[in-house]
Amino acid sequence: MAMPVLATKLFVPPPRSHALSRPRLVKTLDEGFSAGQKLTLISAPAGFGKTTVLSEWIAASRRNDPEIGVGWVSLDEADNDPVRFLSYLVAAFNEAAGHAGSVSNDLLTSAESVLTSLVNDAAASPRRLLLVLDDFQLIEDASARDAVMFLLDHAPPQLHLAIATRSDPLLPIARLRVRNELTELRAADLRFTPQEAAAFLAQATGLALSHENVTALAARTEGWIAGLQLAALSLRERPNPSAFISAFTGSNRFVIDYLIEEVLDRAPVHVREFLWQTAILGRLTGPLCDAVTGGTGGTEMLAELERANLFIVPLDEQRQWYRYHHLFADVLEVRLLAYGHERANALHILASAWFERHDFPEDAVRHALAAADFPRAARLIEATIPGVRKSRQDATLLGWLALLPREAIDARPVLRVFAAWASLVSGDVAAVEQQLADAEAQLARAAEGVTHESEPGEELDMLPVTIALYRGAVAMAAGDTAAVGAHAQRALEVAASADYLGRGAAAGMLGLAAWASGDLESGVHSFRESARNLRRAGNLLDALSTTMVVGDMLLALGRLTEAQSNYELALRETEGSPPAADLHAGLGDVLRQRNDLSAAAGHLAAADALGVGAFTREHRYRWAVGMAELRRSEGDLEAALRFLATAEGHYRRGFLPEVRPIAGLRARVWILQGRHDDARAWLADRGLTSTAELDYLSEFGQITLARLLIAEGTDESLDAAATLLALLAVAADSGGRTGSSIEILTLQALAWHAQGRTARAMVPLERALTLAEQGGHIRVLLDEGAPMLRALSDAAGAGIRPPYVRALSQMLRGAGATASDTLLAEPLSERELSVMRLLGTQLTGPEMARELHVSLNTLRTHTKHIFAKLDVNSRAAAVRRAEMLGLI
Secondary structure (H helix, E strand, C coil): CCCCHHHHCCCCCCCCCCCCCCCHHHHHHHHHHHHHCCEEEEEECCCHHHHHHHHHHHHHHHHCCCCEEEEEECCCHHCHHHHHHHHHHHHHHHHHHCCCCCHHHHHCCCHHHHHHHHHHHHHHCCEEEEEECHHHHHCCHHHHHHHHHHHHHHCCCCCCEEEECCCCCCCCCHHHHCCCCCEEECCCCHHHCHHHHHHHHHHHHHCCCHHHHHHHHHHHHCHHHHHHHHHHHHHHHCCCCCHCCCCCCCCHHHHHHHHHHHHHCCHHHHHHHHHHCCCCCCCCCCHHHHHHHHHHHHHHHHHHHHHHHCEEEEEEECCCCCCCCHHHHHHHHHHHHHHHHHHHHHHHHHHHHHHHCCCHHHHHHHHHHHHHHHHHHHHHHHHHHHHHHHCHHHHHHHHHHCCCCCHHHHCCCHHHHHHHHHHHHHHHHHHHHHHHHHHHHHHHHHHHHCCCCCCCCCHHHHHHHHHHHHHHHHHHHHHHHHHHHHHHHHHHHHHHCHHHHHHHHHHHHHHHHHHHHCCCHHHHHHHHHHHHHHCCCCCCCCCHHHHHHHHHHHHHCCHHHHHHHHHHHHHHHHCCCCCCCHHHHHHHHHHHHHHCHHHHHHHHHHHHHHCHCCCCCCCCCCCHHHHHHHHHHCCHHHHHHHHHHHHHHCCCCCCCCCCCCCCHHHHHHHHHHHCCCHHHHHHHHHCCCCCCCHHHHHHHHHHHHHHHHHCCCCCHHHHHHHHHHHHHHHHHHHHHHHHHHHHHHHHHHHHHHHCCCCHHHHHHHHHHHHHHHHCCHHHHCCCCCHHHHHHHHHHHEEEHHHHHHHHHHHHHHHHCCCCHHHCCCCCCCCHHHHHHHHHHHCCCHHHHHHHHCCHHHHHHHHHHHHHHHHHHCHHHHHHHHHHHCCCC
């Protein structure tokens, strides 16, 4: 069964013909709207006329400005599913914008992507847009409230939100109030004034009540509209209004109970029966009422109730769907339950059956659960799973499963598997395998003729694939790469040839296992196979999202041109929709590595312009990492650290292997700044040592360790770096990771060059230069700065790849490679530079003091400062560090 968007929830209630006009309130609302404020908040308890005043205001606004666009959502408890909430938000916005579908529900793979598209669409609108959220007190889901906060934070002047609620929402109300971006109506504003009460009672009762009676009734109800309305209904049949008015007093709850009982007791028997029997329905239509009551006049009865003003509200222009006023429905249901739960349960089952026949799955499930008919509810829930999965209303499914007793789930292998998924989502990994094993056993017994209650269909057919994928997810959470691959292979083996979604998911999981193990060629192949299947399944956005994963592996494989081509092709397909921001960020990194910094900056700016919400969840941090790497290449190390901090704030650990951890990138910047202790602490925290076992997931960290050892510049650290890099070079070469090999060989050459072993350094350098030139890699060499310039000078003397070496040297000189102040936390002063130059000679301490015309103590002070800034503890180490930085 599909999960439809109900048009009745989007209906903008028209002003009721018998409602009292309230121009003072309309004027207040219109002033805030016209002033460009962001939010109208109408907050008051039930029965204060919140919806009525909104409908009057909207009608007045439309008369004043026929072009105004209005979208309305009548919220209910089910809208706490964040995807469902966004679906209705999008549908209402498209109604307001007047071009349905402009913001697509297909974007619901990323909540912030939807909201960003909505904001951008609103900003481009030539007319004012009003978006109304009614009954907002029912929304408890934090992500749904976050969506509203996002709109309030980013809304353009054209877009205005209005919220009607029984209690103040958890939104930045105080901040909006201080900024004069909020219009508020509260219970005190909504209460009828004595004059309004008199006009309303005269209109509603047709009686000539005395001023004293009106004043007393208004005082007794404290201007509460629901109370006055009920009193008016009861007064119609009263011969002595004054006696009736003096007969009740007390709280609103007392008044509502007393007056509804008065109204109901005076209604004809057939009307009372109809009201109680239909009280269980959240929305009413004639045929549904007939199914529940067993009668035939439901449509006529609803029309009669509306004419009698008996707390019934139309939900569409055709008057086919209605709902009771919430207060009235509450009291009706209490009266029904007084006859026992059995009667109410029987009515719920009748309603569930009608909703099932008419393809309203959520209502069918809700009434089955309310009736405690768990076998029926389990069957209906199972039937909705394909629709829930397609619409991604996962929270709805999880909520339903939580309400089912264990035995109802255990009778159905499909529900057992999804209960395992619920355990996985909640973090109860230990419970997952038992649930999957039990479901598998049921399938095996079914093959032998032992029946279960899951019905034949798509989900049952796919269950072996789903079980294998969930086992793979558990293995992935445990870091068991081999098991991930085994379960993914099992899923591929059992998936039907036409099960494109299952095959796409299995191929993607197989690719993740290959990636994590360092078999990048297999990883690229698997993810491309995943993308092909996802396209066949109609999941274009998911297919395009694999471009980022393939791009990461292609970079490690050294295939820059292929990565760039893939990004550009995918960007042409997205046409600005998600994951365009991801792709711009990925392409920017490729172009940076090709040293096209201007083009890289352009793509990163394009990603930024789409907004943080335009990035998919898995890749939201990428823009900030791309900016950090760009700033590092430009020599602005402090800016690089700031962007890495931003990236950390957006990063969410998922199933993708962490091959380039953000903290590791930060450690590399620290090394450039001379903050060796900070970098060493990160390496120690990760357990990275020169003797640790090598694997692909630790490769980035091990290379970072080699960088630290080279930066320390002692003979011992340089030897350790060279030894570690030799091992890394073998591993990268055997894995075909040319991109990694270029960096490793480059560092190996610099380590030997720093030791004065020039001839030996030229061997890995020539290999690195050959691979880099063939693949178009430039930044990996330029980012090494002054040490690379000196090594290239020797390479030029040795006749190694002359044109390429000459071009790189020119780029380094043009980039100011000897600007050591970008490489040190604190640059050397002019006097310290003079001392540093002499430290590189054979002069003794006293000889250097005489050369500089300073005392020996002053020379020692300068030397101490130099050692501290270079993070060294000997003259020889200082000389090596200064040479690496181009200081001498």
